[in-house]
Amino acid sequence: MSSKVSFKAVTKTFKMYNRSVDRVKDMVRFREKGNEHYALRNVSFDVDEGEIVGVIGLNGAGKSTLSNLISGITMPSSGEAKVNGHAALIAISSGLNMKLTGLENIELKGLMLGLNKKKIKEITPKVIEFADIGKFIGQPVKTYSSGMKARLGFAISVHIDPDILVIDEALSVGDQTFTDKCIAKMAEFKEKGKTIFFISHSISQVRDFCNKVLWLHYGQVKEYGSSDEVINHYLTFLKEYNSQSADKKRAIREKESKLRDADDFGQRQYKALNVQKMLFAKKGLGFGLLCCTLVISGFLSIAQPTLSFNQMKSFFAEKVLMLEHHTDKEE
Template identity: 60%
Template sequence: MEKSVIVKDVTKKYKMYARSSEKILDLISPKGYGKSFYALQGISFEANKGDVIGIIGVNGSGKSTLSNIIAGIIPPTSGTVEIKGEAALIAIQSGLKKELTGRENIELKCLMLGFDKKQIIELTPQIIEFADIGDFIDQPVKTYSSGMRSRLGFAISIHIDPDILVIDEALSVGDQTFADKCLDKMNEFKEKGKTIFFISHSISQMKKFCEKALWIQYGHVERYGPMSEVMPEYENFIKKYKKMTKKEKKAFQESVQKSRMMNA
């Protein structure tokens, strides 16, 4: 199988400061200042063309950070990401300029990706029809609901026909009819052999649509493999976690948080 995404030892570190003055101290101090938070640590995996991979994990595990790195929105602190083709991220807030109208956002996004005026004129009606947000297409995006932003973002991304599609909770808002329409479109992409990463809290959607699962557990890869093997293990973990007392959950979260923090 031909590889489409190769992620090797990717780590993403953020600096955390108690006050703004610590940012200046961090710049001038030889050893740095403040604490480092590791959103991701040593992430490695490979995806093939045609793979549909569900990225699973509890809140705060680093799923969105990873999706942004795969899509090229943010760089890793260390490690490498090799992408073969054009990648597009679909997230509720992704890539939309709030002061511009929906129509202006379509044109801007297409221009940034190298489409010429003729191509944009041809694509715009298709994008508007798929988004199905009515007269709001000519209103500033800042007036949109989260569902409308998701509709527009999804419509733009799928019509620019990327090789790698990263969908981060974009189907978690809005109505079921639109979600079904999106899943149908994603199935078309699957049939074309495109690589799809799918992040969703809907385990049923994951099982229905994805063939592989990448379980991110607080910044690390816990398991990666066939959905039929990884998802049952993840569901067992969730069941055990839910049965914990408040004290046990707090102790568990604190131990995990400690492993992801260190002084500069």
């Protein structure tokens, strides 16, 4: 049986800038100012259909980055992230357009996921009933509380019937009634044999609900296995970690944070390769960009004869990636 979700050596880096002007400069210069930071590093795991996987870890461990990769919102910087089927992400306000009303958001998300008008009309009353946000359904989402956004986001995502459900801390902002309702809905999904990723700081919810657990630690997989086993190891770690003084904890965080600074040279090499792969995968875009690369490379080779054709290709590929990071940050 092939895996529903398969990650092979997935790394995701982000670029950090001290000043926003450096970000703009970075778009047009060969020499870059920003520092690379590993959000995820060399992450590999396989998840079969029907598995319910809890994702746990300290703040900044890489859980949301992972959920964005599974849902196709961002692409890996290197490695392979295979997802068989449609994955819907439920996170606080994810995927909602703040300017549109709740009703317009239901329609927009439905259309984006390829539902026809008839199907959208059919699910709309069910979404409204589940979200239970009263007259706010006709108001712009920017006027909602975070709990209301989570309600609407959850209601839309579960009613479009995705193959894979990714729930990223979405339950943490709702009241108990809403949480119970969501858990009942998730149990329904579980019954149907759907695959679920449940990202949460609530260890008791993860233990109750998940059969497997992925523990992320400073961007890397610390452990992946049966939920009881991994949770017990994580709780032992937490107990030890929390018994440290504030200074010691800060020192540990700083040390781990340094280890997440990416080696710039290595990053450039595989990022460039990755973008070249992406260009060839997306044929139309790839062909257009390749033509541009050739024209620009030819032009720049004349202007700067010391740079080789390969350096030109990497340069151009990195600029495309920077645009991607810029978009990530905007999200």
